Amino acid sequence: MSNLLEVLSGILLLTGSGLIFTGTLGVLRFPDIYSRMHAAGVTETLATTLLLSGLMLLAGWSLVLLKLIMILLFILFTSPTASHALAKAVWRHQQHETLREESHDA
Amino acid sequence: MLAVTTFALLVVMAMAMVRGFAGPTIFDRVLAANLFGTKTVLLIAVLGFLFGRPEFLDIALIYALMNFISVIALLRYFEHTQKAEKGSSTHE
Numbered sequence: 001m002s003n004l005l006e007v008l009s010g011i012l013l014l015t016g017s018g019l020i021f022t023g024t025l026g027v028l029r030f031p032d033i034y035s036r037m038h039a040a041g042v043t044e045t046l047a048t049t050l051l052l053s054g055l056m057l058l059a060g061w062s063l064v065l066l067k068l069i070m071i072l073l074f075i076l077f078t079s080p081t082a083s084h085a086l087a088k089a090v091w092r093h094q095q096h097e098t099l100r101e102e103s104h105d106a
Numbered sequence: 107m108l109a110v111t112t113f114a115l116l117v118v119m120a121m122a123m124v125r126g127f128a129g130p131t132i133f134d135r136v137l138a139a140n141l142f143g144t145k146t147v148l149l150i151a152v153l154g155f156l157f158g159r160p161e162f163l164d165i166a167l168i169y170a171l172m173n174f175i176s177v178i179a180l181l182r183y184f185e186h187t188q189k190a191e192k193g194s195s196t197h198e
Contacts (some may be wrong), residue, residue, distance in 0.1 A: 010107040017114030020145070024118045027125050027141065033133055036125070040141050043118070051111065051148055055155055067163040071151065071170060075144065078174040082140055089181045090133045 005057045012054030019047035033090050037083055044079040048072065108156045115149045136180050143173030 019042070026039030052072045059065045119142055126138030147170045154162025 013107050013111045017111045020118045020148075021114055024121045024125075024141065027137070028121055033131060033137070036134065037137060040137055043141065044144050048144065048148060052151065054111075055151060058155060062160075064160045064163060067160075067167065068151070071147065071163065071167050074167065074170050075147065078170070079140075079144060082174055082177045085178055085181050086133060086136055086140070089136075089185055090131075092185065093131075093133070 005060075009054040009057035012050050012057065016047045016050030016054060019043065019050065023047060034087070037087060037090075041079070041083050044083075045076060048075050048079075108152055111152050112149065112156060115145055115152065119145045119149070132184055136177060136184075139180070140173065140177045143169070143176070147173065 023039050023043030026042070027036050030036045030039055049072060052068050052075075056065055056068050059068060122138050122141040122145065126135050126142070129135045129138060147166045150162050150166040150169060154160060154166070
């Protein structure tokens with residue numbers, strides 16, 4: 001039974017680390033800020049869930065499992081909020097840029 | 107398996123720093139900081155398991171809290187300077 005959990009957590013950890021690598025590769029190579037944010041979002045939610053659930057399998061029924069669940073829930077709640085705040089700030093910034101260009105041309 | 111994950115996390119954090127240095131706009135750097143912070147949380151959790159020290163998970167949880175607050179604070183600061191610049195541009 002226990003080595004089944006080991007194998008399963010190994011698979012989860014491997015797919016998680018593979019996903020964070022491809023996601024961060026996307027953050028490096030995508031042309032503009034919005035597509036980079038999408039790539040970063042992939043790593044922050046999906047890959048984090050995979051990695052932490054892989055660790056949860058290793059932990060078994062203990063306080064460590066509860067802490068891992070807390071971390072996972074917290075990240076799943078805050079990283080979309082942070083991405084939204086970032087997207088709003090970028091959008092505001094671009095609005096100001098176009099406003100300023102128009103005010104100079106007029 | 108944990109060592110492979112740790113190595114992958116370290117490579118990813120290096121790539122996030124490359125984006126942070128190369129990022130043309132401020133917001134690329136904020137994005138890189140947010141990405142770096144989230145990966146640090148995972149790195150602390152994985153190292154906690156690697157060294158067999160369950161207390162690391164409390165540090166990881168607190169770091170996740172701090173990372174979120176710092177991203178929001180950074181964005182709020184840049185929003186504030188936008189208003190100052192906009193204020194001065196309308197005076198011209």
